[in-house]
Amino acid sequence: MSCLEIQNLHISIGDKPIVKGFTLTIASGEVHAVMGPNGTGKSTLAKAIAGHPDYTITSGDVLLDGRSVLAMEADERARAGLFLAFQYPSDIPGVSIANFLRAAVQARLGEGEDLDATAYYKRLYAKMDLLKIDRKFTSRSVNDGFSGGEKKRCEILQMAMLEPRFALMDETDSGLDIDALRIVADGVNAQRGGANSPGILLITHYQRLLDHIVPDHVHVMWDSRIVKSGDKSLALELEAKGYDWVKKEFAAA
Amino acid sequence: MPPTDTLSLPAADTAMANPVAGIDQSSGNFSYPQNYEFDAGTGLSENTVRYISEVKKEAPWILEFRLNALKKFLAMPMPTHWATKDLENINFDKIRYYLSQGQKPKRTWDEVPDDIKKTFERLGIPEQERKFLSGVEAQFDSEAAYSNIKDLVAKQGVIFANSTEALREHPEIFRKFFGKVIPTGDNKFSALNSAVFSGGSFIYVPKGVKVAQPLQAYFRINAENFGQFERTLIIADEGSEVVYMEGCTAPKFSTSTLHSAVVELVALKGAKIQYITVQNWANNVFNLVTKRGVAHEEAEIKWIDCNIGSRLTMKYPGVVLKGRKARGEVLSIALANDGQHQDTGAKMIHAADETTSNIVAKSISVGQGRSTYRGIVHIPRHLKGCRNNTECDALLINTNSRTDTYPAITVRGDRNATQHEASVSKVNEEMIFYMQSRGLTEGQAMSLAVNGFINDLARQFPMEYSVELKRLIDLEMEGSVG
Numbered sequence: 001m002s003c004l005e006i007q008n009l010h011i012s013i014g015d016k017p018i019v020k021g022f023t024l025t026i027a028s029g030e031v032h033a034v035m036g037p038n039g040t041g042k043s044t045l046a047k048a049i050a051g052h053p054d055y056t057i058t059s060g061d062v063l064l065d066g067r068s069v070l071a072m073e074a075d076e077r078a079r080a081g082l083f084l085a086f087q088y089p090s091d092i093p094g095v096s097i098a099n100f101l102r103a104a105v106q107a108r109l110g111e112g113e114d115l116d117a118t119a120y121y122k123r124l125y126a127k128m129d130l131l132k133i134d135r136k137f138t139s140r141s142v143n144d145g146f147s148g149g150e151k152k153r154c155e156i157l158q159m160a161m162l163e164p165r166f167a168l169m170d171e172t173d174s175g176l177d178i179d180a181l182r183i184v185a186d187g188v189n190a191q192r193g194g195a196n197s198p199g200i201l202l203i204t205h206y207q208r209l210l211d212h213i214v215p216d217h218v219h220v221m222w223d224s225r226i227v228k229s230g231d232k233s234l235a236l237e238l239e240a241k242g243y244d245w246v247k248k249e250f251a252a253a
Numbered sequence: 254m255p256p257t258d259t260l261s262l263p264a265a266d267t268a269m270a271n272p273v274a275g276i277d278q279s280s281g282n283f284s285y286p287q288n289y290e291f292d293a294g295t296g297l298s299e300n301t302v303r304y305i306s307e308v309k310k311e312a313p314w315i316l317e318f319r320l321n322a323l324k325k326f327l328a329m330p331m332p333t334h335w336a337t338k339d340l341e342n343i344n345f346d347k348i349r350y351y352l353s354q355g356q357k358p359k360r361t362w363d364e365v366p367d368d369i370k371k372t373f374e375r376l377g378i379p380e381q382e383r384k385f386l387s388g389v390e391a392q393f394d395s396e397a398a399y400s401n402i403k404d405l406v407a408k409q410g411v412i413f414a415n416s417t418e419a420l421r422e423h424p425e426i427f428r429k430f431f432g433k434v435i436p437t438g439d440n441k442f443s444a445l446n447s448a449v450f451s452g453g454s455f456i457y458v459p460k461g462v463k464v465a466q467p468l469q470a471y472f473r474i475n476a477e478n479f480g481q482f483e484r485t486l487i488i489a490d491e492g493s494e495v496v497y498m499e500g501c502t503a504p505k506f507s508t509s510t511l512h513s514a515v516v517e518l519v520a521l522k523g524a525k526i527q528y529i530t531v532q533n534w535a536n537n538v539f540n541l542v543t544k545r546g547v548a549h550e551e552a553e554i555k556w557i558d559c560n561i562g563s564r565l566t567m568k569y570p571g572v573v574l575k576g577r578k579a580r581g582e583v584l585s586i587a588l589a590n591d592g593q594h595q596d597t598g599a600k601m602i603h604a605a606d607e608t609t610s611n612i613v614a615k616s617i618s619v620g621q622g623r624s625t626y627r628g629i630v631h632i633p634r635h636l637k638g639c640r641n642n643t644e645c646d647a648l649l650i651n652t653n654s655r656t657d658t659y660p661a662i663t664v665r666g667d668r669n670a671t672q673h674e675a676s677v678s679k680v681n682e683e684m685i686f687y688m689q690s691r692g693l694t695e696g697q698a699m700s701l702a703v704n705g706f707i708n709d710l711a712r713q714f715p716m717e718y719s720v721e722l723k724r725l726i727d728l729e730m731e732g733s734v735g
């Protein structure tokens with residue numbers, strides 16, 4: 001059982017404060033959906049937690065099993081069990097998915113430990129089959145020339161291979177067609193349940209993803225912090241009423 | 254200057270270039286006793302040239318050749334009207350132009366700096382070679398292996414020898430081709446090499462002979478190949494094929510700050526020569542090399558050239574496409590790290606109909622590193638059916654690095670075609686962050702990005718070389734992040 005605690009996090013880019021006091025605790029196995037209008041700082045939050053060097057955490061803390069990760073580089077955080085599925089994944093020309101993931105898996109092994117190549121490929125192919133990704137993709141450069149939906153699937157493939165303890169999924173549903181949405185959701189759900197079930201922070205704008213990946217908690221982000229939390233019905237309410245409703249309620253409060 | 258009669262075997266120039274392994278040259282840990290029995294002293298004069306020729310017991314025509322070259326060298330200005338002014342920092346008076354056996358810097362393995370040991374470790378250099386490379390042992394015992402391959406190819410009639418040896422034993426054939434592809438006065442540094450050359454290889458492949466194994470593999474640590482002014486001449490007779498691999502992918506630690514080689518290739522009708530270089534120089538080295546081949550009818554010359562390290566590298570392998578349907582190719586990779594300048598490129602001189610040439614040049618600039626591409630493609634109007642493809646890609650890692658491209662393509666006449674593509678890309682922070690977020694360190698992320706950039710080229714290299722190249726890049730990139 002693991003726990004990711006985001007405590008009163010304030011994040012700035014340069015001198016500009018973007019996130020102003022975000023608090024949330026995620027236990028392994030839980031899915032927390034975070035919804036909020038464009039530009040509220042959802043991606044900023046996710047990248048800052050993952051350790052992006054441009055994002056300064058001015059106050060607050062992020063604890064992984066009680067230990068602050070803020071002094072760690074992005075790669076250390078990743079090896080400690082954090083994973084970010086990007087809203088806009090970068091492409092890496094000339095580096096195949098197979099080699100990239102292999103390097104990432106290898107990076108998690110101890111000094112002097114060598115990756116078992118056969119076992120690795122077997123696992124990779126199994127995960128690809130699950131996500132219905134054509135085998136041809138293993139030799140394609142990471143995200144290079146991928147369609148929007150292919151990129152998102154590739155993110156989930158990486159997540160499946162790296163088995164994080166906590167995943168921050170930033171609009172993984174955007175760009176996916178209806179079938180792909182289901183496939184990706186199935187892929188995520190396959191990682192849930194069981195002993196190694198990751199805790200998930202799911203950033204999304206749409207209920208349709210939450211139909212497939214049913215959240216334990218839903219949080220509404222407004223003006224750079226959580227203003228309302230509830231169960232899965234909150235997302236339905238939000239879908240029906242839009243953000244104005246939250247805005248009014250929040251302004252009244 | 255009294256001559257010595259003990260020398261002139263391949264081992265003779267051993268001490269010249271390699272042994273004192275990338276050490277701060279100014280620290281003065283390794284001094285060469287002034288002993289004219291063994292070296293030519295510092296500075297360059299007619300006496301230096303006469304001395305070298307005498308030690309090598311050369312025929313009079315070679316001495317003439319050398320002296321004439323010296324005159325040209327002294328008369329020619331530094332090419333700083335187009336090349337970097339950094340060339341002016343070469344102090345020719347401080348350079349030792351010839352050093353023979355007997356002059357071996359002495360040091361123990363314990364005295365070899367740790368980072369150098371670590372580099373050897375990482376590169377997987379065999380124990381024995383490590384000691385040689387770091388100057389603990391003056392000579393790597395590769396003679397046995399070397400004579401094996403020499404004997405093996407000799408059965409096919411192939412002459413594979415040290416250039417000193419070849420000048421003595423095969424003067425007719427040597428003389429016929431020597432200095433013909435690259436005339437002495439081609440440039441200031443080819444003139445310098447022509448005056449003081451020693452070491453390098455001579456290869457003659459007879460008609461129709463296809464040399465099965467690449468020449469060099471067993472002989473990469475051969476003494477004279479470490480020469481500072483080596484001279485290589487390869488002649489592939491009609492319909493023959495040969496692959497030559499040069500250089501050492503271990504950091505090439507040099508006692509001297511100037512390396513100036515000349516390499517001439519002659520591919521006669523229908524012959525194929527492939528010349529592969531992967532070099533990693535110490536940061537204080539001026540690496541100024543002239544490489545050119547002549548491809549006769551339906552012949553093919555391919556240069557694969559990888560340059561890492563050095564203070565300044567200037568190298569533009571070329572092919573003169575002399576016969577109908579000749580083909581020329583240059584595939585090059587240059588990596589300029591902080592404080593380094595890679596000024597590289599290619600020259601394709603089309604001189605017959607239906608000749609084709611291909612240039613793919615990739616450069617990587619890291620930190621304050623600087624890469625320059627210079628290319629010449631010349632197709633005169635009277636020719637027809639000639640084609641050239643030029644592709645230059647530059648990768649910049651961090652904003653201070655710099656890249657310049659000077660592709661001079663003169664294609665005249667409407668019966669010839671050329672295609673030119675150039676790109677400059679950056680390894681941006683987002684890409685590095687993306688990789689780091691998967692658990693790769695910054696250094697690993699950067700080397701992955703660089704390896705990705707050169708991947709399509711490196712794939713065309715012989716396996717052994719692309720693996721070593723990858724390892725070298727890993728090392729460079731690791732060192733480039735804090």
Ligand SMILES: Nc1ncnc2c1ncn2[C@@H]1O[C@H](COP(=O)(O)OP(=O)(O)OP(=O)(O)O)[C@@H](O)[C@H]1O
Binds near residue numbers: 018038040043087
């Ligand atoms: N590198 C940056 N420099 C300056 N401002 C930035 C930078 N990155 C993000 N911002 C700003 O921070 C705010 C929050 O952006 P962020 O991407 O976190 O929003 P979001 O909630 O993810 O929006 P969306 O739903 O559209 O993805 C925006 O106003 C954005 O313009």
Ligand SMILES: [Mg+2]
Binds near residue numbers: 042043044087170171
């Ligand atoms: Mg966003």
